Structures are given as structure tokens and as C-alpha cells.
Amino acid sequence: MEDKIVEDIEQIDMSGLELPSFAIYKNPTDYPGKSVARLFEGDKPTNVVLIKKNVRELHSIFRDRTRLTFFPPLPGDSGNLVGVWM
Template sequence: MINQDTIINSFEEINLQDYAMPLICVYASPDDFKEMYVARLFDLDKPTHYLLMRPSLESIRKEIPDQFNHIPRTPQDDPKIVETWV
């Protein structure tokens, strides 16, 4: 995983054009942030150190930028993954 996470308040803080293909992966209660929902920015399949935390899935979804599209989780995904946004 990432050595030093940077917790952001909004994805507007990040210049998404700096990434080849930005993805946002949403996790429910990951080991390092129990009882929280975490949205981590990825560049293709590589996690970045940027993440956003909220107490509910609905509050995470409100933070996803409009240009992203929802992708439901697949059986191959980590069990903590709720959904991905592309």
C-alpha cells in the first residue's frame, strides 16, 4: 500500500489531468481506517497517496467529480472494495 497517505477534503484539490487515467476506488472500513469509507485516487492500476474519508457511502458519492462514471464491484475485487469510478 501507500507509505504516506494524504487525506484530502475534496477531489477538487487534485489536478486530475496530471494522471493518465484517474480512477477512484471506494473502500468500506479498510484495515487502516476502520469504520470509515475511503475513496482512494488511482492512476490506472497504481494507487496514489491521495484519499478522502467520510462516515458513509452516500457522503463519499457526493464527493466524486461529475466526469466520473460508476463501475460496480466485481467478484475479483478485494472484499473491502464497494465500487470504482472511472
């Protein structure tokens, strides 16, 4: 499934999702040199991604424009996972 890249969080319709979250990755293999927020539904990744130059920009979006809470990665998570906004 091809990724749907969005420019802004307001372009994402989450109304039908029961447990949306966003995993934040720094320099993932599919987007080298970028910082990516991938929308998850429960524990399943979707094809929706928000791409920015750095993690600070992504954190700013979620902190300032959503009611989500940030959780740091757990032991055993991928090395490029910065954390999850839920």
C-alpha cells in the same frame, strides 16, 4: 509512502494523470470505521485519499461534482471494495 488526506475532491490535481479513477472502500483496514476513496492512476494506487463517514457521502461527491461513472466490484475484488468511479 504516507497517505495525503484531502477534504474535498477539488484539492486533488489530476491534470497530469492519464487514467485517474477512485476506488471506494467501506471500513478498510487502514481506516477502520470510515469510507475511503483512493485515487488510482491506471491500475496503481496513489497516496491520495478522501475520507468520509459513509459511502453515500463519497458517491454524492463523485456523482454531483465529476463526470466519472461508477462501476460495481468484480468477482474476486476485495470484500470491502464498494466499486470504482472512472
